[in-house]
Amino acid sequence: MEYGKVLRFHRVKQGLTQTQLADGIISPAYLSKIENDQTVPAIEVLELLYERLGLDFQEASYNHPSKEKLKEWYESIVFKRREDAQQLQEELLQQKETLSNHHLYIFFELFRIRHLLLENQVEEAYEVWEDIRQHKDTFDEEMEFYFHLISGILKYYSTNFDESFQELMEAKNYSSSLELEDWEYSDLFYLLALSTSQANHISASVFYADQALEIYQTHYDLAKSADCHIVQGINYSRLKNYAKSLENFHLARKIAIQTEDIVQLRLVHINIGTLESRIENHQSAIKNYEKSLEYNKESDSNFQALDSLTTIHGLIIEYYRLENKEGCLKWLNEGEKILHSFPSKSYELHFAVYKKVINQSENLEQYLEDIIIPYFQEKKEHVYVIRYAMFLADLLENQRMYKKSSTYLRLAIQLLNKHSHLGGILL
Structure with missing residues (x-):
């Protein structure tokens, strides 16, 4: 039993200094x-x-x-079974050990962060993370694993x-050094695939998505398999392997239709668009973008709003490239309506x-x-930056400001x- 870590945890949690706790004892x-843990006291x-x-002391020492x-x-929580997650949280809160036992409290708070994210309570999730990390020096290796995993998810949310x-x-x-279950390994690999894809480490993302997909398929987890196919579709598109990309998107779409997952269907059509x-099939891009919007539902989700934006x-890009001013203005108006409820500086610009x-x-x-x-x-x-710099260079060249244009x-x-996979499509 690591008495020192338990003492420090409860002392900090109760807002006591070392002097206050030690007064009259040691x-x-x-x-x-x-x-x-530099000494073992009497x-x-x-x-x-x-x-x-x-x-x-007896309970804390001998009963774990x-x-x-x-x-x-x-x-x-990981498998997004919201009703089960809510019920289990309520049951856990009814057990006094959940909040009074050092080990259980740490795990409860770490898992609660992910539960809050599942329920789109992002700000509260960050607050819990800020509170729990003050106890980091009391963590064992298992706690460290979940802390870094949850921190990775929060960093992803903050882009x-x-x-x-x-x-x-x-x-x-x-x-x-831990004995994790298959579903935890697949979850870790999938999160690594997401983060590396967004960080433009495409080869690494392909590797981790394949690892996650292999476990999901072994356990016949259709929904998670579809998630992996979407990530792989994005990765292969960035690698300009468009045939492989479409193959993955269509596999994801097939699964999402079977499982009636409208979020996945929305993502599939956004990414096909x-x-x-990228390959200048403008009408097909428009068709898929508009199809993705059909899968929107009444929701206050930031993610759905971001997908819509x-x-x-x-x-707007496709209608602009088709020189369709009316289409551009129509969708500009729709975008501004969403910005009223879900402000985004990037899309505003x-x-x-x-x-x-x-x-x-x-x-x-x-x-x-x-x-x-x-x-x-x-x-x-x-x-x-690439897109707008190229567009500005063209504008300046048309005005014969060649030196500035070349900059x-x-x-x-x-x-x-440096980032060859990004492409530089004009506006």
Whole structure:
């Protein structure tokens, strides 16, 4: 039993200093050594410290409650069984050990973060994470695994994809010394596939998605298999293997129709639309983008709103490339309606650019130079820096501002050389 970690956990949780806990029992310096597992104190000392913290020393020392229900709860969260997850959480909260036992409390809070994300309570999830990480120096290896995995998910939510990948790799390192179940390994591999795909480590994403898919298929998990096919479709599209990309999207679509998963159907058609746009099949891109919007439902989900904004942005691009001003304005209006309820600075700027282009605004070049390109450079969204830099270079060249034009053309070329999979489609 790691008494020191338990003492430190409960002391910090109760807001006590080492001096306050040690007062009249031992010196603060000696308590510090106990908390850091640098010494093993007498049983009598431990009993007094536990008593001051309101803990039962015998119970805390010899009875380690089972984590089976916690793991059952966590599994229901991972597999998005919302009703089961809610019921199990309520049952766990009725057990006093859940919040009073050091080990159970840490696992409960870590799993609760993922439950909050499942319920789209993102801000509260970050608050719980901030609170639990103050106890990090009391974690064992299993706690470290879940902490890094959950941290990776939170980094992904905040679009820090490289940091997400690093956190998930830390979790993977800890997993080697643990006895995880297959579904936990597949979950880890799938999360790694997502983060590496978004961080543009495409080969790594293909590798991890294949590993996850192999486990999901072994266990006949259709929904998770479809998720993997969507990620692989995106990866192969970026690698310009469009046939392989479409093959994966169609497999995902087939499964989603069978399981009636409208979220997956929406994602499949968004991504097929993006692929068709890449190969300049504009009408097919429009058809798929509009099909994806048919799978929207009444929801306050940030993810659905983001998907809708992404789709509408794609539709605006396609109508612009077809020189269809009416189509552009129609979808600009639809996009602005969504922004009223779900503000997004990035899409606000995208839509503002198209409005200026359609209205032939005189300050378009200045707007791109002073606002748009610096914003996406700061966000490290290289695809948009490339896109807007190339567009600005063309505008400046038409005005015979060749020196300035070449500056932005060089910027786009440098980024294309570094991130060749991104492409540089004009607006």
